[in-house]
Amino acid sequence: GCNSSATDESSKKDGVVEAATSTNEVEVIAPHKDLNQEPIPVKIERIGENEVNVEMTSQITDIEISPDYNYKAWTFNGEAPGPVVVVKEGDMINFTLKNMDPAIPHSMDFHAVHAAPSKGFANVEPDETGTFRYPANKPGVFMYHCGTAPVLSHIANGMHGTIIVMPKDGYPNDAEIDREFVLIQNEWYKYNDINDFMNGEPSQVVFSAKALKEGDRNTNGDTFSLKNEPLLAKVGDRIRIYVNNVGPNEVSSFHVVGTVFDDVYIDGNPYNHMQGLQTVMLPASGGAVVEFTVTEVGNYPIVTHQFNHAQKGAVAMLKVTED
Amino acid sequence: GCNSSATDESSKKDGVVEAATSTNEVEVIAPHKDLNQEPIPVKIERIGENEVNVEMTSQITDIEISPDYNYKAWTFNGEAPGPVVVVKEGDMINFTLKNMDPAIPHSMDFHAVHAAPSKGFANVEPDETGTFRYPANKPGVFMYHCGTAPVLSHIANGMHGTIIVMPKDGYPNDAEIDREFVLIQNEWYKYNDINDFMNGEPSQVVFSAKALKEGDRNTNGDTFSLKNEPLLAKVGDRIRIYVNNVGPNEVSSFHVVGTVFDDVYIDGNPYNHMQGLQTVMLPASGGAVVEFTVTEVGNYPIVTHQFNHAQKGAVAMLKVTED
Amino acid sequence: GCNSSATDESSKKDGVVEAATSTNEVEVIAPHKDLNQEPIPVKIERIGENEVNVEMTSQITDIEISPDYNYKAWTFNGEAPGPVVVVKEGDMINFTLKNMDPAIPHSMDFHAVHAAPSKGFANVEPDETGTFRYPANKPGVFMYHCGTAPVLSHIANGMHGTIIVMPKDGYPNDAEIDREFVLIQNEWYKYNDINDFMNGEPSQVVFSAKALKEGDRNTNGDTFSLKNEPLLAKVGDRIRIYVNNVGPNEVSSFHVVGTVFDDVYIDGNPYNHMQGLQTVMLPASGGAVVEFTVTEVGNYPIVTHQFNHAQKGAVAMLKVTED
Ligand SMILES: [Cu+2]
Ligand SMILES: [Cu+2]
Ligand SMILES: [Cu+2]
Ligand SMILES: [Cu+2]
Ligand SMILES: [Cu+2]
Ligand SMILES: [Cu+2]
Ligand code: NA
Ligand code: NA
Ligand code: NA
Ligand code: NA
Ligand code: NA
Ligand code: NA
Ligand SMILES: [Zn+2]
Ligand SMILES: [Zn+2]
Ligand SMILES: [Zn+2]
Ligand SMILES: [Zn+2]
Ligand SMILES: [Zn+2]
Ligand SMILES: [Zn+2]
Ligand SMILES: [Zn+2]
Ligand SMILES: [Zn+2]
Ligand SMILES: [Zn+2]
Numbered sequence: 015g016c017n018s019s020a021t022d023e024s025s026k027k028d029g030v031v032e033a034a035t036s037t038n039e040v041e042v043i044a045p046h047k048d049l050n051q052e053p054i055p056v057k058i059e060r061i062g063e064n065e066v067n068v069e070m071t072s073q074i075t076d077i078e079i080s081p082d083y084n085y086k087a088w089t090f091n092g093e094a095p096g097p098v099v100v101v102k103e104g105d106m107i108n109f110t111l112k113n114m115d116p117a118i119p120h121s122m123d124f125h126a127v128h129a130a131p132s133k134g135f136a137n138v139e140p141d142e143t144g145t146f147r148y149p150a151n152k153p154g155v156f157m158y159h160c161g162t163a164p165v166l167s168h169i170a171n172g173m174h175g176t177i178i179v180m181p182k183d184g185y186p187n188d189a190e191i192d193r194e195f196v197l198i199q200n201e202w203y204k205y206n207d208i209n210d211f212m213n214g215e216p217s218q219v220v221f222s223a224k225a226l227k228e229g230d231r232n233t234n235g236d237t238f239s240l241k242n243e244p245l246l247a248k249v250g251d252r253i254r255i256y257v258n259n260v261g262p263n264e265v266s267s268f269h270v271v272g273t274v275f276d277d278v279y280i281d282g283n284p285y286n287h288m289q290g291l292q293t294v295m296l297p298a299s300g301g302a303v304v305e306f307t308v309t310e311v312g313n314y315p316i317v318t319h320q321f322n323h324a325q326k327g328a329v330a331m332l333k334v335t336e337d
Numbered sequence: 338g339c340n341s342s343a344t345d346e347s348s349k350k351d352g353v354v355e356a357a358t359s360t361n362e363v364e365v366i367a368p369h370k371d372l373n374q375e376p377i378p379v380k381i382e383r384i385g386e387n388e389v390n391v392e393m394t395s396q397i398t399d400i401e402i403s404p405d406y407n408y409k410a411w412t413f414n415g416e417a418p419g420p421v422v423v424v425k426e427g428d429m430i431n432f433t434l435k436n437m438d439p440a441i442p443h444s445m446d447f448h449a450v451h452a453a454p455s456k457g458f459a460n461v462e463p464d465e466t467g468t469f470r471y472p473a474n475k476p477g478v479f480m481y482h483c484g485t486a487p488v489l490s491h492i493a494n495g496m497h498g499t500i501i502v503m504p505k506d507g508y509p510n511d512a513e514i515d516r517e518f519v520l521i522q523n524e525w526y527k528y529n530d531i532n533d534f535m536n537g538e539p540s541q542v543v544f545s546a547k548a549l550k551e552g553d554r555n556t557n558g559d560t561f562s563l564k565n566e567p568l569l570a571k572v573g574d575r576i577r578i579y580v581n582n583v584g585p586n587e588v589s590s591f592h593v594v595g596t597v598f599d600d601v602y603i604d605g606n607p608y609n610h611m612q613g614l615q616t617v618m619l620p621a622s623g624g625a626v627v628e629f630t631v632t633e634v635g636n637y638p639i640v641t642h643q644f645n646h647a648q649k650g651a652v653a654m655l656k657v658t659e660d
Numbered sequence: 661g662c663n664s665s666a667t668d669e670s671s672k673k674d675g676v677v678e679a680a681t682s683t684n685e686v687e688v689i690a691p692h693k694d695l696n697q698e699p700i701p702v703k704i705e706r707i708g709e710n711e712v713n714v715e716m717t718s719q720i721t722d723i724e725i726s727p728d729y730n731y732k733a734w735t736f737n738g739e740a741p742g743p744v745v746v747v748k749e750g751d752m753i754n755f756t757l758k759n760m761d762p763a764i765p766h767s768m769d770f771h772a773v774h775a776a777p778s779k780g781f782a783n784v785e786p787d788e789t790g791t792f793r794y795p796a797n798k799p800g801v802f803m804y805h806c807g808t809a810p811v812l813s814h815i816a817n818g819m820h821g822t823i824i825v826m827p828k829d830g831y832p833n834d835a836e837i838d839r840e841f842v843l844i845q846n847e848w849y850k851y852n853d854i855n856d857f858m859n860g861e862p863s864q865v866v867f868s869a870k871a872l873k874e875g876d877r878n879t880n881g882d883t884f885s886l887k888n889e890p891l892l893a894k895v896g897d898r899i900r901i902y903v904n905n906v907g908p909n910e911v912s913s914f915h916v917v918g919t920v921f922d923d924v925y926i927d928g929n930p931y932n933h934m935q936g937l938q939t940v941m942l943p944a945s946g947g948a949v950v951e952f953t954v955t956e957v958g959n960y961p962i963v964t965h966q967f968n969h970a971q972k973g974a975v976a977m978l979k980v981t982e983d
Contacts (some may be wrong), residue, residue: 025570028888044437062616123594123595125592126615128595128596128597128632129595129633129638130595130596130631130632130633130634130636133633133634139505152637154613154615156597157642165648166645208648211645211648212648212649215858215859222445261590262643262644265590265643266943269771271807272769272774272776272780272781274771274772280614283613285614286611288932289931289932290927290932291926291927291929292771292802292803292927292945292947293927293943293946294945295942295943295946297588297589297617298643299590299592299642300590300615300616300618309776310775310779312776312777312778313778314777315775316778319907320909320911321811321812321907321944322812322858322908323852324812326858407978424731448920448938450918451919451956452955453955453980454917454955455959457918457958458917475936476936479938487971488970488971489968492967493967531971534951534968534971535971536861585967588913588941588966603934604936604939606936608934608936609934619967620911620914620940621913621964622913622940622965623939623941
């Protein structure tokens with residue numbers, strides 16, 4: 015598109031405040047104007063062999079997308095992408111969504127579950143709480159997102175994330191994995207500008223790392239966090255990445271420089287096994303489990319090989335040190 | 338691109354008539370100006386165990402793409418996409434193309450067959466009839482389209498569709514399928530504007546349903562038909578969709594909200610089996626057979642998860658009712 | 661994007677010389693201005709059962725992209741894409757890069773090898789020579805490219821190519837193959853214009869053929885060579901294409917008109933076997949081995965079925981003659 019905002023730093027430096035006064039930009043809607051809700055952590059609690067409670071919020075929270083540029087994002091739990099949710103194949107999910115947005119209804123569409131969207135993914139009104147129950151009976155790396163119309167705006171404004179359904183018999187190489195990461199790719203556009211969402215080029219394309227367990231890295235989708243502070247591994251490690259491309263619009267050509275994927279499972283389903291891939295093609299919303307080995311000390315960039323998107327931010331660094 | 342026609346309803350409301358008087362738009366070529374040829378049904382007749390006659394027309398017919406916006410399409414049989422053609426693996430096809438276009442040659446390129454394109458897919462001149470013969474010896478869900486230069490214009494103006502070659506031993510789950518649909522994704526651009534075809538963003542991205550048998554839904558590629566009048570199923574149904582992305586330019590991330598595909602066959606070939614996909618990646622011209630189960634009563638949107646394209650129209654509704 | 665250069669022949673006719681004087685265009689950097697370095701052939705020498713020396717140059721060489729339009733490309737060995745490199749699974753590669761560019765460092769990132777990019781793919785300064793050593797232990801069709809920042813510019817300006825690692829046990833149908841070709845798809849943008857690389861539509865999308873052995877066709881990525889002088893085969897041939905989409909930005913929907921791929925190996929790994937594909941989806945940097953049969957005498961166009969890109973040049977002709 016004609017959108018040159020990716021390189022037009024001057025129009026960005028002051029973020030949404032300046033944006034709101036620019037004739038070219040969409041204003042933040044009034045009830046969101048001075049809102050920056052503190053992130054509320056996701057609650058995931060196993061209450062039975064095959065049953066888990068998941069509680070999330072929808073909330074309005076500033077996300078620093080590039081240095082000093084904040085986007086007043088529509089989020090799950092104050093993160094964009096939202097926190098990773100991990101359950102087991104065969105789990106029943108009791109899901110609670112607390113909508114803290116004072117102005118707009120939100121909802122949850124987990125790609126991992128079976129539900130009639132008109133009911134299971136129904137809107138939760140502002141300041142209300144909705145509860146839902148559905149089974150996660152397929153293993154894999156699935157997108158979740160707000161499903162409220164216009165869905166494009168809710169996803170593009172930040173309401174996306176990843177739910178992993180661990181296969182009940184695991185993955186074939188579980189015993190050999192030394193280290194694992196969750197990486198999500200998403201795009202950012204001009205603030206809440208549905209015309210740019212529909213017809214523009216992304217302003218930023220970014221990766222985020224999400225914490226599988228306490229103490230893991232947990233970042234937002236931004237251009238700098240995973241460059242300034244790399245992901246860490248040891249030489250000789252076999253590494254697994256749960257990767258998910260949440261869009262909203264673009265496909266991804268996911269690649270790790272300096273290695274070849276030994277094993278890839280498309281959408282994270284163990285049945286969909288490929289070997290020796292240089293790059294995995296991720297449709298919009300698609301996921302994968304990729305496994306590879308880092309054989310030398312040094313820095314390994316992780317990119318989408320659609321290099322216009324790498325140039326706009328979609329590079330994460332993996333730093334490999336001595337054992 | 339800079340094309341904002343998707344949201345610029347004023348320039349569209351009166352359709353091609355107004356379009357032809359707008360400085361921004363390409364005029365309808367003179368011999369097509371007052372032409373709106375009545376759709377001629379496709380004729381498919383089995384004449385032997387492994388031989389089938391297929392007769393189609395190329396014709397100029399108005400297609401209502403969005404409410405009250407007509408596109409003077411170049412079509413097969415007055416539909417865009419054209420009618421679905423179904424044959425069996427191993428069939429010899431005797432194909433007849435009657436070109437009713439008074440001005441432009443057209444042709445047929447079936448992706449399902451083996452033929453030297455310079456002969457088997459040769460031009461049929463205006464007001465002439467061509468006959469061709471070629472084998473369909475691979476099972477699958479294949480694109481067909483006009484192959485006359487510039488091919489981009491012939492496809493983008495509407496000359497595309499799907500030919501299904503049923504596998505001689507069927508698909509593994511044939512006995513379990515309760516309901517099946519043919520869905521096609523295509524893009525529309527500014528009227529016959531090769532610069533927009535080449536460099537623009539699509540004005541509309543749409544789905545159509547095509548009739549596998551008499552009485553089935555049969556729609557054109559538009560933004561409203563499959564929303565206003567949903568596809569129908571019963572709770573618990575195992576559903577199969579033969580899906581094809583005919584482009585001309587974009588790939589598709591085909592997804593059904595509220596379910597996970599139990600089984601997917603890439604390009605509809607039973608050998609190319611995947612399981613548990615949330616989304617299937619369709620290249621331009623690519624097809625698939627996808628099978629899934631609807632476990633609850635309600636409405637299930639079918640989308641491309643490239644949500645800019647869903648926002649431009651690529652949403653079909655599947656309504657699931659009590660048994 | 662707003663880039664209409666693909667159809668705006670007048671702004672192209674005189675190529676980079678005129679381009680350099682146009683306000684719309686980026687100037688050739690001063691040390692490249694009168695440089696047009698004679699292509700230096702790649703040197704590939706087997707020095708052991710599992711060891712091979714590969715010597716390449718980085719150099720500045722004019723590439724004729726469309727008739728009479730020269731692009732002062734950043735190249736490997738004066739070709740764009742660079743020469744195909746063929747090794748065997750299990751080979752150790754001793755790689756030498758001689759940087760003949762007087763102004764800019766360059767480097768080599770082979771997707772086929774295991775190496776820490778910060779060392780194995782390190783910059784070679786202007787007029788210097790670098791040596792590297794790494795194993796190619798996965799079979800397949802891999803991209804290579806310059807990895808110097810900004811990588812997008814180095815790839816988009818021409819520094820890309822294909823390395824094939826032949827599987828140690830061959831491909832399943834080696835004995836049946838009558839003819840094989842290496843085809844690469846790449847995009848060209850406005851000269852060295854990183855904003856166009858990031859946000860524009862490609863000016864040209866092209867195929868090139870690369871010589872597997874002496875006497876084979878070897879062309880640059882241009883709009884005309886493989887149309888004016890087709891690739892050649894005999895009727896009944898089973899043909900294999902090693903195909904690679906080097907981007908930098910776009911995915912490819914690789915298709916041969918008039919046939920169906922009998923067998924496809926994603927990224928060229930024999931494990932990743934698909935059958936009966938009409939079109940193979942190639943991510944940016946992705947490769948494949950595709951095999952098919954030409955059953956009739958005539959001309960078979962080879963395209964990306966993203967037809968905006970075919971219209972911009974991505975068509976190669978395969979001419980099939982009597983036995
Ligand atoms: Cu929302
Ligand atoms: Cu690379
Ligand atoms: Cu036609
Ligand atoms: Cu085609
Ligand atoms: Cu979704
Ligand atoms: Cu370079
Ligand atoms: Na785009
Ligand atoms: Na585009
Ligand atoms: Na798209
Ligand atoms: Na683009
Ligand atoms: Na892209
Ligand atoms: Na494209
Ligand atoms: Zn939402
Ligand atoms: Zn893009
Ligand atoms: Zn490896
Ligand atoms: Zn046509
Ligand atoms: Zn687009
Ligand atoms: Zn299911
Ligand atoms: Zn370079
Ligand atoms: Zn494009
Ligand atoms: Zn064949």
